[in-house]
Amino acid sequence: MSQRFDELKQYLDRAMALQAALQLFEWDDATVAPKGAGKLTSNVIRILSGEYFQAVNNEEVKSLVKACQGDESLTQIQAAQVRELAEELEKLDSIPKEEYQDFAHLTSEAVRVWEEAKEKNDFQLFAPTLKQVIEYQKKFASYRAKDGQKKYDVMLNDYEPGFNMELLDRFFDTIKKEIVPLLKAVADSKVMVRNDFLTGEFSDDQQERIGRFLAEYVGFDFSKGVMAVSAHPFTTNLHNKDVRITTHYHHNLDSSLFSIIHETGHALYEFGIRDDLTQTLVGQGASMGMHESQSRFFENIIGRNRSFWIPIYEKLQEVFPQELSEIGLDMFVNGVNKAEPGFIRTEADELTYSLHILIRYELEKELIEGNLSVEDLPQMWADKYEEYLGIRPENVREGVLQDIHWSQGSFGYFPSYALGSAFGAQLYYHMKKVMDFDGLLAEGKLEVIRDYLRENIHQYGKLKDSRTMLKEITGEDFCPEYYVKYLKEKYGKLYQLDS
Amino acid sequence: MSQRFDELKQYLDRAMALQAALQLFEWDDATVAPKGAGKLTSNVIRILSGEYFQAVNNEEVKSLVKACQGDESLTQIQAAQVRELAEELEKLDSIPKEEYQDFAHLTSEAVRVWEEAKEKNDFQLFAPTLKQVIEYQKKFASYRAKDGQKKYDVMLNDYEPGFNMELLDRFFDTIKKEIVPLLKAVADSKVMVRNDFLTGEFSDDQQERIGRFLAEYVGFDFSKGVMAVSAHPFTTNLHNKDVRITTHYHHNLDSSLFSIIHETGHALYEFGIRDDLTQTLVGQGASMGMHESQSRFFENIIGRNRSFWIPIYEKLQEVFPQELSEIGLDMFVNGVNKAEPGFIRTEADELTYSLHILIRYELEKELIEGNLSVEDLPQMWADKYEEYLGIRPENVREGVLQDIHWSQGSFGYFPSYALGSAFGAQLYYHMKKVMDFDGLLAEGKLEVIRDYLRENIHQYGKLKDSRTMLKEITGEDFCPEYYVKYLKEKYGKLYQLDS
Numbered sequence: 001m002s003q004r005f006d007e008l009k010q011y012l013d014r015a016m017a018l019q020a021a022l023q024l025f026e027w028d029d030a031t032v033a034p035k036g037a038g039k040l041t042s043n044v045i046r047i048l049s050g051e052y053f054q055a056v057n058n059e060e061v062k063s064l065v066k067a068c069q070g071d072e073s074l075t076q077i078q079a080a081q082v083r084e085l086a087e088e089l090e091k092l093d094s095i096p097k098e099e100y101q102d103f104a105h106l107t108s109e110a111v112r113v114w115e116e117a118k119e120k121n122d123f124q125l126f127a128p129t130l131k132q133v134i135e136y137q138k139k140f141a142s143y144r145a146k147d148g149q150k151k152y153d154v155m156l157n158d159y160e161p162g163f164n165m166e167l168l169d170r171f172f173d174t175i176k177k178e179i180v181p182l183l184k185a186v187a188d189s190k191v192m193v194r195n196d197f198l199t200g201e202f203s204d205d206q207q208e209r210i211g212r213f214l215a216e217y218v219g220f221d222f223s224k225g226v227m228a229v230s231a232h233p234f235t236t237n238l239h240n241k242d243v244r245i246t247t248h249y250h251h252n253l254d255s256s257l258f259s260i261i262h263e264t265g266h267a268l269y270e271f272g273i274r275d276d277l278t279q280t281l282v283g284q285g286a287s288m289g290m291h292e293s294q295s296r297f298f299e300n301i302i303g304r305n306r307s308f309w310i311p312i313y314e315k316l317q318e319v320f321p322q323e324l325s326e327i328g329l330d331m332f333v334n335g336v337n338k339a340e341p342g343f344i345r346t347e348a349d350e351l352t353y354s355l356h357i358l359i360r361y362e363l364e365k366e367l368i369e370g371n372l373s374v375e376d377l378p379q380m381w382a383d384k385y386e387e388y389l390g391i392r393p394e395n396v397r398e399g400v401l402q403d404i405h406w407s408q409g410s411f412g413y414f415p416s417y418a419l420g421s422a423f424g425a426q427l428y429y430h431m432k433k434v435m436d437f438d439g440l441l442a443e444g445k446l447e448v449i450r451d452y453l454r455e456n457i458h459q460y461g462k463l464k465d466s467r468t469m470l471k472e473i474t475g476e477d478f479c480p481e482y483y484v485k486y487l488k489e490k491y492g493k494l495y496q497l498d499s
Numbered sequence: 500m501s502q503r504f505d506e507l508k509q510y511l512d513r514a515m516a517l518q519a520a521l522q523l524f525e526w527d528d529a530t531v532a533p534k535g536a537g538k539l540t541s542n543v544i545r546i547l548s549g550e551y552f553q554a555v556n557n558e559e560v561k562s563l564v565k566a567c568q569g570d571e572s573l574t575q576i577q578a579a580q581v582r583e584l585a586e587e588l589e590k591l592d593s594i595p596k597e598e599y600q601d602f603a604h605l606t607s608e609a610v611r612v613w614e615e616a617k618e619k620n621d622f623q624l625f626a627p628t629l630k631q632v633i634e635y636q637k638k639f640a641s642y643r644a645k646d647g648q649k650k651y652d653v654m655l656n657d658y659e660p661g662f663n664m665e666l667l668d669r670f671f672d673t674i675k676k677e678i679v680p681l682l683k684a685v686a687d688s689k690v691m692v693r694n695d696f697l698t699g700e701f702s703d704d705q706q707e708r709i710g711r712f713l714a715e716y717v718g719f720d721f722s723k724g725v726m727a728v729s730a731h732p733f734t735t736n737l738h739n740k741d742v743r744i745t746t747h748y749h750h751n752l753d754s755s756l757f758s759i760i761h762e763t764g765h766a767l768y769e770f771g772i773r774d775d776l777t778q779t780l781v782g783q784g785a786s787m788g789m790h791e792s793q794s795r796f797f798e799n800i801i802g803r804n805r806s807f808w809i810p811i812y813e814k815l816q817e818v819f820p821q822e823l824s825e826i827g828l829d830m831f832v833n834g835v836n837k838a839e840p841g842f843i844r845t846e847a848d849e850l851t852y853s854l855h856i857l858i859r860y861e862l863e864k865e866l867i868e869g870n871l872s873v874e875d876l877p878q879m880w881a882d883k884y885e886e887y888l889g890i891r892p893e894n895v896r897e898g899v900l901q902d903i904h905w906s907q908g909s910f911g912y913f914p915s916y917a918l919g920s921a922f923g924a925q926l927y928y929h930m931k932k933v934m935d936f937d938g939l940l941a942e943g944k945l946e947v948i949r950d951y952l953r954e955n956i957h958q959y960g961k962l963k964d965s966r967t968m969l970k971e972i973t974g975e976d977f978c979p980e981y982y983v984k985y986l987k988e989k990y991g992k993l994y995q996l997d998s
Contacts, residue, residue: 028527032725034721044519044737059976061558242532
């Protein structure tokens with residue numbers, strides 16, 4: 001037993017409790033809080049955030065961390081917590097406190113400015129603020145860069161430890177080379193995929209009924225979880241015994257169905273984290289990309305797989321007899337896989353999704369490392385959509401202003417979405433070797449797949465990074481070719497392309 | 500501007516934010532949190548409670564409070580905050596920290612023990628723990644007593660500043676002398692009041708529909724408030740722009756109807772607190788009794804008044820055509836006012852309610868100041884129910900174990916419920932002089948009544964105590980005779996008693 005770690009643990013526990021409170025406020029705000037509460041509740045949140053900052057970032061903690069770093073009596077889990085905390089402290093310490101606070105203030109303003117600009121479809125409203133956000137992030141990255149590290153690499157590493165531009169350039173080059181022509185071939189295909197039956201007057205009650213069924217079927221444990229409604233679906237958790245997902249109910253049925261499966265994928269990760277890790281700094285997903293790998297794995301590789309629907313498609317028809325009794329299983333599965341270029345990332349199908357991310361990656365690199373100016377951003381955005389997806393956004397609301405991320409200062413975050421899909425594909429081809437993947441789906445034995453993922457990924461939290469886990473599980477380093485292979489096989493079959 | 504107060508304010512703000520977080524956890528636990536979350540979430544709550552304690556109770560705060568107490572540059576609101584904080588500090592300071600923590604631990608255990616004992620209908624399970632709780636509370640009260648103050652007076656003053664046994668003895672003597680015979684007369688009356696139509700298969704959806712209508716009709720502002728479902732109805736708030744009520748839906752319709760009006764009464768108090776007081780130590784109701792006066796005023800004096808239902812009874816019939824279309828307004832109003840002795844306080848009608856409180860007041864006095872031992876409590880409880888209500892509980896679950904309060908260490912709390920009813924009656928007779936009370940109800944002009952209460956009570960928060968407000972509004976000190984008069988008039992009329 002390390003006495004220093006015990007002292008440090010008091011700070012870690014405070015930080016954990018404050019973090020849980022902040023999570024709860026975020027959940028509450030998105031799901032139930034009254035509209036009028038915002039301003040006064042934000043006072044509360046500002047103070048609690050300050051308390052959190054204070055709990056992890058003070059002289060006492062710094063000296064305890066230093067002492068613990070040399071302490072060989074620490075358990076593996078304790079050492080991992082010290083490592084995470086040390087990284088966080090190093091990050092905060094390299095940035096002058098005043099600049100850090102100014103930036104926090106700027107981004108909270110920036111989100112509001114972005115909302116207004118998006119609402120008014122006016123990029124010029126947002127441009128000056130975005131310029132400032134980028135300047136701060138570049139400055140912070142240069143403070144933090146080690147041994148000639150590039151600024152954008154510093155940012156990427158925050159979301160996906162172990163990844164950098166070199167790896168991602170190779171990844172996105174592969175995508176560009178393979179997916180752009182594949183999408184062209186799909187567009188030229190004579191196969192007409194119907195999905196009109198997915199749009200209609202699906203009642204919220206019915207959508208909720210099938211949504212709860214699906215969540216539970218996929219593995220969501222309602223004794224340790226909650227499902228609610230919010231404007232944008234998300235997953236949050238207080239610990240591994242309290243995991244919460246949200247969805248929304250629209251006129252297109254697939255939106256709620258697949259967002260629920262997606263969020264359940266995130267939720268399974270959180271449920272699966274070991275009891276001795278939850279409520280610690282390492283009791284979270286290994287990385288953004290690994291988290292997205294689980295959600296997108298369940299949403300797409302499982303949820304849009306014909307075998308998945310074999311045992312339960314009748315149930316879906318039962319809930320929507322009017323809308324689906326005439327639609328057969330194959331027509332339904334083909335419909336939810338239809339590929340169509342669109343402007344909005346969050347509504348994209350599996351094939352075009354990676355191109356939305358490719359565009360953002362290229363633009364971020366140009367903004368941070370290259371010479372792209374904020375003024376030229378909307379033009380460049382539109383050019384790239386035209387080049388890769390063959391469509392040109394006519395307004396900034398459906399173009400460069402669609403995502404919240406940049407207003408929050410999140411540069412380097414987008415690649416994780418595509419990485420997640422690619423991790424998932426690599427896992428998929430490996431799992432097909434060690435189990436009868438499609439057979440299990442067809443028999444409704446999802447627990448075998450779930451247990452495998454829990455055993456190999458979920459339980460570890462942040463004890464291992466995503467690249468290490470991939471290597472240990474599949475025997476290979478990260479390999480984007482599996483993702484391309486997956487998309488080619490899937491869409492080649494659906495659109496009857498010659499391969 | 501006082502620099503010392505500004506320094507103190509940082510601690511006050513932290514305490515406020517932590518308090519808001521704790522409120523939110525409480526709300527969340529009662530309304531949505533998954534069952535399995537309890538144990539881990541209680542870690543979070545324990546830590547946040549400790550942080551709260553630390554924020555208000557430390558040497559820095561003590562010296563700042565001392566400095567502020569002599570500072571004449573403070574505004575009235577600042578001075579009131581300092582006064583509240585000083586009281587809290589004095590209370591905490593007079594109790595050795597170790598004993599305080601032991602007691603906190605004991606009561607958290609005690610609640611669980613009480614739950615089990617109630618479940619198993621076994622008082623002996625709870626008796627040893629209750630004994631300990633009482634010993635602690637007596638000890639704490641003796642630490643805190645000033646100038647020969649009695650221990651139970653110390654406890655009473657915590658919930659109802661300005662009140663003590665002398666005042667309450669007079670109050671409860673009046674109740675005993677007047678209400679016990681009144682209840683006998685009601686029991687002997689030949690008038691049969693029907694309320695069978697209030698029991699049935701009322702669907703949750705319909706109950707919720709009329710519940711939301713009623714809350715809004717009474718004045719609940721859904722842009723700054725939320726209504727949800729929980730096992731026991733309650734009201735909570737984060738500040739005056741976020742006020743939340745709950746209800747439950749049972750087979751007896753009046754339960755949800757009147758619990759919603761009751762909680763809306765509490766909510767109107769919280770909505771009504773001035774913007775410059777909310778999120779401060781004085782931004783709460785003046786006292787427990789004053790808070791209950793508002794909830795019970797709306798529930799009973801307004802909600803069980805025939806005039807209240809004149810504009811809206813048709814709406815109720817519309818929602819429950821099967822159950823109520825044959826029931827006329829008078830039969831409905833009489834039904835919801837039926838007086839019948841029962842064992843359970845929370846289900847009691849307006850007439851018998853005060854006797855439930857009388858019994859608890861007499862028992863608490865005997866436990867704290869007299870010689871009643873915990874062993875003899877169930878017997879004494881049953882004897883008093885027989886004496887005052889004419890019925891004898893056959894088991895402790897419906898007897899001495901029905902309420903949670905004593906397990907939480909809350910002695911001196913019960914009288915506030917009866918005081919609230921009595922405050923309400925005193926206000927009622929005054930308001931009848933300054934406005935056409937029944938006429939306003941009959942015309943659906945509740946805003947006039949609401950504005951009057953906000954103007955005279957709600958807005959002040961804790962700036963004035965309940966006794967002072969009563970005096971300023973009605974021109975009289977607290978006068979329990981109005982309460983007796985109210986019950987005599989109401990039940991005399993309903994049961995056609997000679998007066």
